[in-house]
Amino acid sequence: MTAARIRMDLVRELMLYRIIKYWHTTVTGKDFQQPSKDTLSKRSLLYLRRTNTQKIATRIMEFYQPELSLKPIPDDEPKTTALVKDFIIKQMDQKLTADMFTADFWQEMLPYSEQAANFLNSKGTFEDLKPLYRKDLEDGNRLHHYRLYFSKDILEVLISFTKDNKIAFLEGRE
DSSP: OOHHHHHHHHHHHHHHHHHHHHHHHHHHOSOOOOOOHHHHHHHHHHHHHHSOHHHHHHHHHHHHOGGGGOOOOOOSOHHHHHHHHHHHHHHHTTOOOGGGBOHHHHHHHGGGHHHHHHHHHHTOSEEEEEEEEEEEOTTSOEEEEEEEEESSOEEEEEEEEOTTSOEEEEEEEO
């Protein structure tokens, strides 16, 4: 289980507790007192039967952390997706070339190339990628957000392309 998934589960558990506390106070008119774990579990199960707190907690979390709600979108730009896939594969094999990047970003990226390759290879074999978001930027570049599927983990990458399909910006997320 990834650190992001564990953090999401902890936040969800906290949100469920807060929802139960609010619901209890509203329905009974009494202040919600911190019960023992056994009582809390029984009370939680009782409330879960009456309402869909899982859905409520998930929606609240998505409000505070919008990236949790990102679902894959249709791939309207398969050429760009192919460029990202090619970049990931070349990065893992340490076979990046300067013509894939803008001159400025190539100089910025080059010192970290080996470290990035080791990191990606530690995630297992690259299996697939799905587009999550696309936006045209004011400077004429295109920003793409992809979810990368590896055999051991799932990562996300924000990548910006110029009109000439050169990478101008890159940010990875776990």
